[in-house]
Amino acid sequence: MDLSAYVDRLRSGAPPKFPADANSLAFAQNLDSQDSIRHLRDEFILPTKTSLKKRGLNGTIPSQHAHANGTTNGDAVDDTGIYFVGNSLGAQPKAVRTYLDAQLETWASIGVNGHFSRLDASPLTAWQDLAEDCARKSADIVGSSPHEIVVMNTLSVNLHLMMASFYRPTAQRHKIILEWRPFPSDWYAIESQIAWNGYDPAEAMVLLQPGDDCLIPTERILAAIDEHAHDAALLLLPGIQYYSGQLFDIPRITAYARERGLVVGWDLAHAAGNVELKLHDWDVDFACWCTYKYINAGPGSIAGVFVHERHGGVTWAAEDPDKKGRPEYRPRLTGWYGGDKSVRFNMDNRFVPTPGAAGYQLSNPSAIDLASLSAALSVFNKTSMRELRSKALVLTAYAEYLLDGILAESNEATPLFTVLTPRDPAQRGTQLSVMLREGLLDDVAEALEDNGVLCDKRKPGVIRVAPVPLYSRFEDVWRFMQILRGALKM
16 A cells, blocks of 8 residues: 555545554655655754764754764664654754844844845845744644734743733633643643633633543533533633643534634644644634744744634724724734834824734744744745645554554553554644553653654653654654664563
């Protein structure tokens, strides 16, 4: 069966049916040879076994051709690392250095004029238009019009800004429905917003509890929405739960909650750039995401926000045809850069928001941050989320198949590990959360490190394995499993 056939089966909900020889380097390399986007790996700089041991700056970066680039006693040495931690921090695109150099040269050469002018041969637009340019480049990633995207701040800041506008509690409806174990920053933001508005978080935070498998069934979420349809103001969930890797049914949950009068927001930190999203068509009210995981814009990079077009309107009174009065728009915290560019420099203290999501901006965004994001998005613009998702489905299914093989080979009375992430490909992204048997994490972590593998670890015993389709190969998946098998002493 060729790669496209595996994609078709997984997209239809059928199991992939790998052959008996699938647990072999030759099989993995054959899949790589059929990968239509394998060339995108060359757009990234990936850590090597040698570079991971670096303890000081020396002016070098890892070689892109690290495979067999060294010798020991005349024999080729494989220095290739395995980067399966893109769900925590994406690998560095080569374009970032080029884009940052362009920004720095512009700043050095024309100074403040860089806000309004673009130098010839630069990959960047004028600084004040960079956020809008990044919004255009992000449209396919989240499934919306550029008009509904604003690039600004970082994730937690944006969650606060969105809740300032969309969490409008009343004595009757002031609860927020969230999951039992959100990423801590989400918990802090929700808890503090409730308290800021004068309510008791212990009473107003409705926690969705998982089953024994750490997953939260959709039906349980819908039941909670029904139970709190009379007293909840907001539903705020992650698109993908960071610990288990569960992908929630965003369209179904969104429609169900909105029909019952709830505002619906999503934290897409682990979903944006990972799975296909259609935020506009799904009628989501707002969503926030970071760009340093699957989007690869760098640590702490500038984040993104989606605001549905129905919440971005700016209207003027019929008796004010010249727009000299004050417009009507959705309440929000306002700032200078949210003001319409046509009047932004009038400096008259009359706030006229930019129509659409851009009207939710506050401050002048960092041109350096935007340059880095623009570089990362330039790689996405060489493919599509459909292509990336198609490859990711097979990468993740192949990893799952090899994990199942390790368990089948073991004669241990207690399983060596359990995969927490749903087995249904439609309910996960490109991450498998593997709960190791108690006492195994330290040995496994040491073996991974010794073999040049970067993989996220979450105590007490979870490793999160994330083969990102932009730069991961089927060969990487196969090699990772051989290292894991050795670490488990099989």
